[in-house]
Amino acid sequence: MTRAPQHPTRRPGAGRIARSAVTRLLGGGSTTVFALLIVIFVGIFTMNPAFAQPPSMLAFAKQAAPLVVLAVGQYFVIVSGELDLSVGSLVGAQVVIAAALIDGAESRTVPVLLLMVAFGVLVGLVNGLVTTVLRVPSIITTLGTMLVLYGAIRLWTGGAPTGALSEAFRRAGRGGIEGVPVVGQLPWAVLIAAAIAAAAVALMRAPYGRVLMATGDNDTAATYSGARVWRVRTTAFVLSSLLATVAGILIGGFAGVTAQVGEGLEFMAITAVVLGGVVLGGGHGAVIAAVGGALAMEALFTLFIQFDLPATIQPTVQGLIIIAAVAYAARRRSTHPS
Amino acid sequence: MTVSVAASTPASALGTVRSGLGRMGTTGVVYLALVGIVAAGTAVAALNGQNLLATANLVDTLTRSSLLGFIAVGQTLVILCRSLDLSVGYVVALSSVVAATTMAGDPARIWLGVVAVLAVSALIGLVNGLVITKLRVNAFIATLGMGLVIKGYLDTLYQGPAGEVPVAFQVFGYTRVGVLPLSTAVLIVVAVLAIVFLRATRTGYHMYAVGGDAEVARMSGIRVDRPVITAHVLCSVAAGVAGLLIAARFGTGSSLVYGSGYELESIAAVVLGGTYLLGGRGGVAGTVAGVLILAVLDTLFNVVGVDPFFKDVLRGVIVITAVAIYARRGGGTAHPPRFSRGAHQRPPAPDAPPGTGAGPAAEHRPDTTRPARDPTATAKDHADPAGRGGRT
Known part of the structure; x- marks a missing residue:
């Protein structure tokens, strides 16, 4: 339903195509978020024409990259019918781990990166197995993981992050290919x-993605069709944690180490995914729309800056927009079940 | 109508015994755990040369529990309806500011401040409820969005402490009779009222019915929106009372208390108290025990001198463990995605790992709590294609 409607089998007329395009754009599904993105960008360009320059756009993309990565990870979990609240804490934990273990030594970059990946997989496995095997609702599981990570990291570092990241580590978040025309x-x-x-x-087009989508849509049916639901969902949690690790590497490189890094990112990621028309509860929505949702969120923050709004009012507007976007999508679901 | 309503509530005559056992069983376990934790905590404290049951520590425990208690009791009602309120932390902060700025240090304006807080918080709850039921925004997003809206308002207008609470009102925060703080006494009254409300009123019964299965409740003639809206209004008002308590304790309105994470902590307390996160099962009595468990642990950690960050770790582990145990005890009802409403609801699914199988889970499920399981499944099987975009 949130996916774009199928093409009719008979050859469509021009009017029909136009109507279907309008339906897609306004339908509250995957395409709508890109329409929203374009509207926001038109707003930004009107306020500040200089923003249309390629370097500014790339700077925007660079800033949006971590949220995009997190949104993709959260998408896997949400589309499977679960939720991952631990990603924000995990991003923070990974950055702090990296800083403490690397401690400025270039030579330790690669081993620490491997360790971080292993840690990410471990957190994902715990989230997934506790949720599927022990049958704890994922919101509680990941809330627990969030608390545990938050406390454990501060316990380990004594409250404030210590150490420093190496230059090589920060390159992923800060650097780039120079001299591109x-x-x-x-x-x-x-x-x-x-x-x-x-x-x-x-991945979503591969067999795994199909099973993941089927699991989120109706896990009973998926089980009867031979899917190992617990394995599929656990993998989704592992993917989410892995991508949170990647986001941590990018954010650490971009912004450095602070005690607050990662705070609130879980809700940002969930908002981005939902803004993309992906239904909480699973089984609907395209991953590219989640990416669009993340970009739209970042674009919205950029627009706020252009409007010179006080930064403190941003949450209010953000809250109103999420509610409006979801209500808009729900309105279509309830009135035209097509 | 009355018959079918009764049949779809846990307290039905049909399954009084079994559901009674099932429900009271969990609450019993929670209180048992509370007693166990108090006993173990007293022993641990004694080994450290402290007395957990000393007056100061008891007062500390009860004072701690009253603030979270108000929020968690409200959250219980919402969760019973298969909803969720993530805005309570922000409502607490807003209420403390509204109370302090309205009272403005003038004892004659105390009643005005209380009325203003109750009105504002009820309004927020009403908006939450209406957005969730009428606009069909799922509760997670609706209340998260509401929380952000309030956060933006508070951040923009109040950077620091605001207003002043007259000394006469601060008694709400500090007075105690024996070991019993006034705020805890008020909490007990509120909790008893909530229990009576759930057990003895039509709306209370409807909350269980809607939380158990909204579709069956609707087919039984319940206006399913009303209990949900009522629950959200009551939840916000309870959070408003918690805000009054904060104002009374601090003597001023503090907008920054929303950073304390009350929304997630209250949900943790509710599920720790044995209420089923997917609605329809549980109660306020369990929640009070859940809040007390968290408070006793906090006091114990303070007395023994545990690193505050270690508290978070332990708390996370305890909540997960408790819910895992309930999932096992409660017949291992597999959890359907909780974030779905209306056409997206589906029957609980046997997503057990191979080997465990669906059979035992289905058998163990206390069928009395959801007596109309089968009709639901059928109704949904029919409803699904239409609701899912399969009508092509």
Whole structure:
């Protein structure tokens, strides 16, 4: 339903195509978020024409990259019918772990990166297995993981993050390919986020993605069709934690180490996914729409800056927009079940 | 109508014994756990040369529990309806500011402040409820959005403490009779009222029915929106009372208390108290025990001198463990995604790992709590294609 309607089998007339395009754009589904994105960008360009320059756009993309990565991870979990509240804490934990273990030594970058990946997989496995095997609702499981990570990291570092990141570590978040014509620097973060988005699209078309979608839609039916629901969902949690690790690497490189890093990111990611028309409860929505949702969120914050709104009013507008977007999508679901 | 309504509530005559056992059983376990934790805590404290049951520590425990208690009692009603309120922390902060700025240090304006807080919080709850039921925004997003709206308002207008609470009202925060703080006494009254409300009023019964299965409740003639809206209004008002308590304790309105994470903590307390996160099962008595467990642990950690960050770790582990145990005890009802309403609801699914199988889970499910399970499943099987976009 949130997916774009299927093409009719008979050859459509021009009017029909136009109508179907309008339906898609306004339907509250995957395409709508891109329409919203374009509207926001038109707003930004009107306020500040200089923003349309490629370097500014790339800077925007670079800033949006971590949220895009997190949204893709959250998408896997949400579409399988669950929820991951632990990603914000995990991002914070990973950055703090990296800083404490690398402690400025370039040579330790790669081993620590491997350790972080292993830690991410471990957190995802715990989330997934507790949710599926012990049957604890995922909101409680991941809330628990969030508390545990939050406390454990501060316990370990004594309240304030210690150490420093190495230059090599920060390159992913800060650096890029220099000397690219037109745009200047092509940031690694943008390339990484784009690659992850492309891989996610491919994964959702692969058998795993189909089973994941079926599981979120109706896990009873999926079980009867031979899907190992617990394994599929656990994998989704592991993917989410892995991508949170990647986002942590990008954010750590971009913004450095603070005690607050990662705070509130779980709700940002969930909002982005939902803004993309992905239904909480699973089984509906495209991964590319979740990416669109993340971009729309970041664009919205950029627009706030252009309007010179006090930063403190941002949550209010953000809250109103989420409610409006979801209500809009729900209105269509309830009135025209097509 | 009355018959079918009764049949779809846990307290039906049909299954009084079994559901009584099932429900009271969980509450019993929670109180048993509370007693166990108090006993173990007293022993641990004694080993450290402290007395957990000393007056100061008892007062500390009860004072701690009253604030979270108000919020959690309200959250219980919402969760019983298969909804969720993530805005309570912000309502608490807003209420403390509204109370302090309205009272403005003038004892004659105390009643005005209380009325203003109750009105504002009820209005917020009403909006939450209406957005969830009429606009069909799922509760997670609706209340998260409402929380953000309030946060933006508070951040923009109040950067620090605001207003002043007259000394006469601060008695709400500090007075105590023996070991019993006034705020805890008020909490007990509120909790008893909530229990009576759930057990003895039509709306209370309807909350269980709607939370158990909205579709069956609707087919039984219940206006399913009303209990949900009522629950959200009552939940926000309870959070408003918690805000009054904060104002009374601090002597001023503090907009920053929303950072304390009351929304998630209250949900943790509710599920720790044995209420089923997917609605329809549980009660306020369990929640009070859940709140007390968290408060006793907090006091114990303070007395023994545990690192505050270690508290978070333990708290997370305890909540997960408790819910895992309930999931096992409660017949291992597999959890359907909780974030769905209306056409997206589906019957609980046997997503057990291979080997455990669906059979035992289905057998163990206390069928009395959801007597109309089968009709639901059938109704949904019919409803699904239409609701899911399959009508092509």
